[in-house]
Amino acid sequence: MSLTDPNVLGDNKNLEIRVKINEPENYISIRDTGIGMTRQELIENLGTIAKSGTTNFLDALSGGNINLIGQFGVGFYSTFLAGYKVQVTSKSIKDDQYVWTSEAAASYTIQKD
Numbered sequence: 001m002s003l004t005d006p007n008v009l010g011d012n013k014n015l016e017i018r019v020k021i022n023e024p025e026n027y028i029s030i031r032d033t034g035i036g037m038t039r040q041e042l043i044e045n046l047g048t049i050a051k052s053g054t055t056n057f058l059d060a061l062s063g064g065n066i067n068l069i070g071q072f073g074v075g076f077y078s079t080f081l082a083g084y085k086v087q088v089t090s091k092s093i094k095d096d097q098y099v100w101t102s103e104a105a106a107s108y109t110i111q112k113d
Contacts, residue, residue, distance in 0.1 A: 001035050008035055008093060028083070038095035039110060046076060046088060046100050047108055080104065089113060 001008045009015075012033055020029040037045060079086050084104055091097035091113075102108035 036092040
């Protein structure tokens with residue numbers, strides 16, 4: 001988006017990813033300076049596997065689609081291999097800030113932050 005609209009990033013033109021490990025509290029925090037997601041994008045991009053991702057994933061496999069990197073949030077959902085609870089806080093310039101939370105990938109909630 002920032003390639004077609006330089007105003008999307010606002011004053012912060014430096015894109016970066018920060019990883020913080022908090023051993024005493026037993027969590028990993030990954031923060032980036034990207035453009036964020038709207039509430040609907042959180043549902044579409046992160047909620048897919050939690051809702052019916054196994055079926056969609058298997059359908060993609062049987063349909064001959066072997067280019068699966070990034071599809072259905074598979075890469076994102078690998079976080080559940082390392083942790084029980086995953087929380088995503090995201091703010092898009094098109095929407096308010098929301099927190100997407102899921103435990104064991106069984107279901108998820110989205111709340112306005």
